[in-house]
Amino acid sequence: MDVLEKFAVKATVWGVYVSMSDLQVENVLEIPESEQNDPDTYRQALARRTVQEFLMGPESAQWITKTDWERTHGVAVWVIASDCNDETEYHLDYAEQVRYETNVVFPPIYGATLHVSPLHSNDETGTLNQGRETSSFDGGGFHVNLTGLSHYDKYGYKTRKQTQKLTTDELEELSNSEQGWKCVPYKYRRGILCDGEFPHFSGRVRTLPAAVSSPTIGDSELPVKRVVVGFNLFPSEIGACVAKFPEHSGAFNRYVKLSQAAVKQTKLLSTSSNKGGWTLASVRANPKQAAFLKLLARKVRENQQQKGASQASEVEAASSSKVSVE
Structure with missing residues (x-):
């Protein structure tokens, strides 16, 4: 998990897709040296190991059933490192590639997040976890609406269906009074699993500490960021399409730019x-x-x-x- 934080801080954002066939590989404590030489291969191995530990461990069976896994083609995994004032606006997780190709919004079976920075929200108590003491910061909580698709239908992507688009700060304040909202503060090694049809957003990171405890001396030189690992379990109907261009991957970003350029060129012509x-x-x-x-x-x-x-x-x-x- 500390390695995930390190890779995220250096790259800011990246994404991969781990198929169920890859997840059947034995969960080993150490990633083989053969998978550590190439950055892309190493990220794939890190994602596979994280899914195995977080979503396929003994304790996870009560939440993700055997039937759920039988429906699953694979898991999209992405990592985002946030600075002060970074936020993730209100949205619904779905297969981006499927939407680009068909204009159909297809949510995942489940969505999940994992907190990997040694931080805790001001609303939480600091702890010593896995030998790392956590530092407090303000903001960056996970806000999810349990009403589901009906709420998303009312608000729309980034609240654009509202008469006046809401900022993330405004929506965060509204979530304190509007029914259906659940807020989960950020906390080191905390995992969150929810239905794939639940809209959500990540509150603005208002402050970050100047430094945090580091597992090694060299890592103490890295900047402090709030790192979140995201997961989407996609069914067999669309998994192969998602696997071609995982969200936040280089391949997906190139595809989006090419598509946008094509649309722009068509309009110009x-x-x-x-x-x-x-x-x-x-x-x-x-x-x-x-x-x-x-x-x-x-x-x-x-x-x-x-x-x-x-x-x-x-x-x-x-x-x-x-x-x-x-």
């Missing part, structure tokens, strides 16, 4: 000069437009070729299977 449409004349007169269309055509062709090759492999595999069975 649809101008009054061509009356909102693309014509052969406008393409010939605009080299950038022509180049963009060629790029789209090439991407479509490559995608079709990949799908064709994949389908051919599946047919061949199915045929081989039938022969071997017979």
Whole structure:
């Protein structure tokens, strides 16, 4: 857990996806040296080990049942390190990649968070945990609305359905009087598990201590941040799609930028000069437009070729299977 904090502080944010097949690997206390040499491989191993310890341990069985795990394709894991004034606005967890591709919001089975910085909220009492003394700070609590999707339908993403969008501070104050809210203060090694359909937000980090206790001397030089590890259990219906581009991963960020650029380019090309449409004349007169269309055509062709090759492999595999069975 201390290693997770260290990696998060250095990278600020990262995300991976751990499939159920990977989670069947024996939970060992030490990550094999072969998985420590490459940063991406090491993060994957850290995420796998954290899921095994936090969500698959003996005590977790009373919350996440065997049936739940049978439905699960894998777990999206991300790590976020927050500075002063950082916050996470009101939202609902869902499969981002699925929404980008289908415009359908598909929440996870469960959402969970784990606190890994040696900190405790001012509302909590300091403790000595795993040899590390915790330091107090203000803000950064986890606020979840137990009403579920009906509340999200009323407020919308980042409260944009309200007549006037609420700041996180305003929503935090409102949560003290509005029904359905539960606030869980930040505390070192605290884990939180909730239904995937519950909207939530993370309060603004108002203060942070100048220094915290460190497991090693070298780590004392790292800046102090409030680190949270997030988890989403996704079902088999959409897990494979999420696995391609895990949220907060480099691959996902590149995909989002490419998609946004494509939308922006499409809007720019649809101008009054061509009356909102693309014509052969406008393409010939605009080299950038022509180049963009060629790029789209090439991407479509490559995608079709990949799908064709994949389908051919599946047919061949199915045929081989039938022969071997017979």
